[in-house]
Amino acid sequence: MKKMTRDDLEKCAQNTCQSTQYIKVGMSTCGIAAGAQDVFDIFAKEVKTRDINVNVCKTGCIGMCHAEPVVEVAVEGLPAVMYGGVTKEVALRILEEHVCGKRFVNDHIFDLPVRR
Amino acid sequence: MEKKVILIKDTGFKSDTTRDIQSLFLKAIRDIGAEESIQIVRAADLGIYNQGVVVKILPDNTVYTHINSDNIDQIVKAVHKGEVLENLLLKDRVEQTRIVLRNCGVIDPENIEEYFSKGGYTSIAKCLFDLTPAKVIKEMKKSGLRGRGGAGFPTWMKWSFAANSFGDEKYVICNADEGDPGAYMDRSVLEGDPHSVIEGMTIAGYAIGAKHGYFYIRAEYPLAIERVENALKQAYERGLLGKNILGSDFSFDLEIRLGAGAFVCGEETALIASIEGKRGTPNPRPPYPTDSGLWKKPSIINNVETLANISAIFQKGGDWFSSIGTEKSKGTKVFAVTGKVKNSGLVEIAMGTSIKDIVYNIGGGVLNEKQLVAVQTGGPSGGVIPKKHLDTPVSYEHLQELGSIMGSGGMIVMDEDDCMVDISKFYLKFCVDESCGKCAPCRIGGYQMLSILNKISEGEGELEDMDKLHRISQAMQKASLCALGQTAPNPVISTLRYFEDEYKQHIIDKKCRAGKCSKLIQYTINPDKCKRCRLCVTNCPVSAITGDREHGYTIDQEKCIRCGRCFEVCKFEAIARV
Numbered sequence: 001m002k003k004m005t006r007d008d009l010e011k012c013a014q015n016t017c018q019s020t021q022y023i024k025v026g027m028s029t030c031g032i033a034a035g036a037q038d039v040f041d042i043f044a045k046e047v048k049t050r051d052i053n054v055n056v057c058k059t060g061c062i063g064m065c066h067a068e069p070v071v072e073v074a075v076e077g078l079p080a081v082m083y084g085g086v087t088k089e090v091a092l093r094i095l096e097e098h099v100c101g102k103r104f105v106n107d108h109i110f111d112l113p114v115r116r
Numbered sequence: 117m118e119k120k121v122i123l124i125k126d127t128g129f130k131s132d133t134t135r136d137i138q139s140l141f142l143k144a145i146r147d148i149g150a151e152e153s154i155q156i157v158r159a160a161d162l163g164i165y166n167q168g169v170v171v172k173i174l175p176d177n178t179v180y181t182h183i184n185s186d187n188i189d190q191i192v193k194a195v196h197k198g199e200v201l202e203n204l205l206l207k208d209r210v211e212q213t214r215i216v217l218r219n220c221g222v223i224d225p226e227n228i229e230e231y232f233s234k235g236g237y238t239s240i241a242k243c244l245f246d247l248t249p250a251k252v253i254k255e256m257k258k259s260g261l262r263g264r265g266g267a268g269f270p271t272w273m274k275w276s277f278a279a280n281s282f283g284d285e286k287y288v289i290c291n292a293d294e295g296d297p298g299a300y301m302d303r304s305v306l307e308g309d310p311h312s313v314i315e316g317m318t319i320a321g322y323a324i325g326a327k328h329g330y331f332y333i334r335a336e337y338p339l340a341i342e343r344v345e346n347a348l349k350q351a352y353e354r355g356l357l358g359k360n361i362l363g364s365d366f367s368f369d370l371e372i373r374l375g376a377g378a379f380v381c382g383e384e385t386a387l388i389a390s391i392e393g394k395r396g397t398p399n400p401r402p403p404y405p406t407d408s409g410l411w412k413k414p415s416i417i418n419n420v421e422t423l424a425n426i427s428a429i430f431q432k433g434g435d436w437f438s439s440i441g442t443e444k445s446k447g448t449k450v451f452a453v454t455g456k457v458k459n460s461g462l463v464e465i466a467m468g469t470s471i472k473d474i475v476y477n478i479g480g481g482v483l484n485e486k487q488l489v490a491v492q493t494g495g496p497s498g499g500v501i502p503k504k505h506l507d508t509p510v511s512y513e514h515l516q517e518l519g520s521i522m523g524s525g526g527m528i529v530m531d532e533d534d535c536m537v538d539i540s541k542f543y544l545k546f547c548v549d550e551s552c553g554k555c556a557p558c559r560i561g562g563y564q565m566l567s568i569l570n571k572i573s574e575g576e577g578e579l580e581d582m583d584k585l586h587r588i589s590q591a592m593q594k595a596s597l598c599a600l601g602q603t604a605p606n607p608v609i610s611t612l613r614y615f616e617d618e619y620k621q622h623i624i625d626k627k628c629r630a631g632k633c634s635k636l637i638q639y640t641i642n643p644d645k646c647k648r649c650r651l652c653v654t655n656c657p658v659s660a661i662t663g664d665r666e667h668g669y670t671i672d673q674e675k676c677i678r679c680g681r682c683f684e685v686c687k688f689e690a691i692a693r694v
Contacts (some may be wrong), residue, residue: 012232013235020563028303051610066460067161084160114213
């Protein structure tokens, strides 16, 4: 691979490589222990089989251990929110109601620990 | 147009009226015909507690508290028009400030491109091309960053000692041997943002003139190790580590060393011995590692959290960093808030935030609405902070004044069900187990203190034992070789200082307020309150409860192991604990 230079780094800092539509699953030890791997797998599988245009990705621990597994969801036209206590069933509801139906899922939204 | 969302949650703890208020909101939204542009959703948690019904409006992030049925039309109209209702707005909200955890939970830790998009590795570029090593240390001095491993030694000073000491080789070591019970900040940083630590170490290497660095990670963190390995590989591939970083003259190599999980190896001299392949036992200081450390060469050892701060300091400047926090403690601190708290998890706050704010506003208060008794900080080297001192701001000095320490960042909330003798016994036992046995004060003193505490918790204690505990503590603090032995008595000293009554209760009255010391309690069934539901009988793990529906039930004290299961399950408070 080509070695990077300072200019390359500054160019990289300019472009945001994350897409605007994403599902981020908290996958640190704490999340995985609470079942995040299953949740990640089900998102990955369903997004592929239903051909939904959304990026499923992994991320680290956001610090909300009481709400694990946590998933951050952003789709176009809706503000990004954090879901907590996501089981397989909730994951499917998020896909159907939030990602496809553009309606938030009741009783699972947690406040983001910091404003972005 | 982006859709507006009203999140709603009843934050009182008596009854949950969220659904009722939600239907009123639905009606109000329908009345003005805004179903398409406004959605009302029940939230699970809004990070606000005891403020009645709370609504939060996205994407504006407006929060209104103490909502009742009269405000609803007003709120819906304001949301529809994009106005703000000043009189209902939440004021003075305690918020986290995230520097160390800035990328945790935001970027994909296994993808270096995402770290680049947050300005990753621009700090090392700035140091290599714009600043001399001396200027790097000067910027660190300006920032006022102090070691986050516990002791709070100024980081710039450590770096300048190592930079000024003579050696053909120098080393940078990242201390990721996190062992305090209930603390996991370092693991989360390594798992969530490994590149920030690598960048911090590279800057440290440039500042002191080191060519080599080591990650010392405990083997119990397999995922952290995997992610750091992956991050190192990615950084090497792109020329961000190795020979001539970014085309400059500076070369730096990083390697991982695994610790076998001995608590003492978090102490710097023991850690060095462990990396060298020797048995992990501490050595007397001086010579300090900055003069003669790893393989007798000048070395610096910094904690994960300290290193994760560094790239942020060079991105935004030392002045920016020193504007956060108190006069002597700059920046932020990450705490792992655990124990009897509603929202356990990682919390990063600016120094100077009070402990009360952390527990009640960010942590959501004590579980099951019980009374808070104390907060423990600093793990086995720290102490307890009683309820009356909860307004204390978090800083190195303030916590030390109270007889505790900042420590690596464990914060354990304790309620009325926690016995202070039991707590100090737990921490002391941890240190006795983890003592390497090299020096006598720690090895013998710890053991003797533990046996005195055992005696007290079994109801065999005498009043002189409290003096003995004080005397042994002093000997350990003064004569132990390393910080493990010097700080091991801290939990005992601080509980003796604030909860002397509780010790006396154990010694004189032979009673344990919290019902934790099993030798001092007994469970009995009150026949007048007992409804003969048999719930205790089915739940008793040792079948100690006998009897029948006609004659009532009794607990066989010989068989009873005092686990308290019957006490917990009884719905009629018929089980008495004496």
